Amino acid sequence: AQSVTQPDIHITVSExxxxxxxxxxxxxxxxYLFWYVQSPGQGLQLLLKxxxxxxxxxxxxxxxxxxxxxxxxxxxxxxxVHWSDAAEYFCAVSMDSSYKLIFGSGTRLLVRP
Amino acid sequence: EAGVAQSPRYKIxxxxxxxxxxxxxxxxxxxLYWYQQILGQGPKxxxxxxxxxxxxxxxxxKDRFSAERLKGVDSTLKIQPAKLEDSAVYLCAxxxxxxxxxxxxxxGTRLTVV
Numbered sequence: 001a002q003s004v005t006q007p008d009i010h011i012t013v014s015e016x017x018x019x020x021x022x023x024x025x026x027x028x029x030x031x032y033l034f035w036y037v038q039s040p041g042q043g044l045q046l047l048l049k050x051x052x053x054x055x056x057x058x059x060x061x062x063x064x065x066x067x068x069x070x071x072x073x074x075x076x077x078x079x080x081v082h083w084s085d086a087a088e089y090f091c092a093v094s095m096d097s098s099y100k101l102i103f104g105s106g107t108r109l110l111v112r113p
Numbered sequence: 114e115a116g117v118a119q120s121p122r123y124k125i126x127x128x129x130x131x132x133x134x135x136x137x138x139x140x141x142x143x144x145l146y147w148y149q150q151i152l153g154q155g156p157k158x159x160x161x162x163x164x165x166x167x168x169x170x171x172x173x174x175k176d177r178f179s180a181e182r183l184k185g186v187d188s189t190l191k192i193q194p195a196k197l198e199d200s201a202v203y204l205c206a207x208x209x210x211x212x213x214x215x216x217x218x219x220x221g222t223r224l225t226v227v
Contacts, residue, residue, distance in 0.1 A: 099216035
């Protein structure tokens with residue numbers, strides 16, 4: 001069965017520091033990959049997605065992610081974190097290009113001033 | 114453009130009571146999803162509609178959960194009777210038909226069963 005692992009439950013970074021959130025998936029083929037952000041009391045917002053092609057994907061709010069097939073990973077990165085980035089981040093996969101998604105358990109990002 | 118609307122935002126009920134959630138998708142979005150998000154976990158898909166037909170309800174606990182999407186627009190999700198473990202946020206999402214169409218999520222309904 002497909003699964004998504006986000007090994008870090010919480011991450012704390014200082015404002016202006018770089019960020020990397022880890023995501024590993026288990027799936028027999030190359031899935032479709034997504035990163036979402038969820039702020040308190042808000043719905044999920046899509047940051048970026050990978051369907052095919054260039055393995056480095058650019059998203060909104062200055063985020064990017066890199067698909068590494070050999071490591072079954074899709075890590076999210078940002079070069080300089082802003083206080084407003086504090087939120088929960090979810091990695092998700094889909095077997096097809098629909099949004100019938102399997103989510104990881106999330107990583108909560110805290111930003112130190 | 115209006116987003117996905119859900120109501121109520123919060124609901125507290127006693128176990129064994131029934132409850133219903135409502136979702137109004139973005140206009141023109143044929144595909145609608147209901148997800149359940151338990152505290153500390155990622156969302157889990159309960160059911161997917163394409164217009165008013167069910168595409169996937171494999172993870173819907175059908176002994177107590179039901180969902181409908183009459184006329185292919187609004188949708189309701191019902192729980193009867195509720196259990197303590199149903200306490201969660203219920204998220205609705207919608208998308209245009211076809212592959213690659215981004216799904217947009219509502220703010221969710223937070224259900225507490227006491």
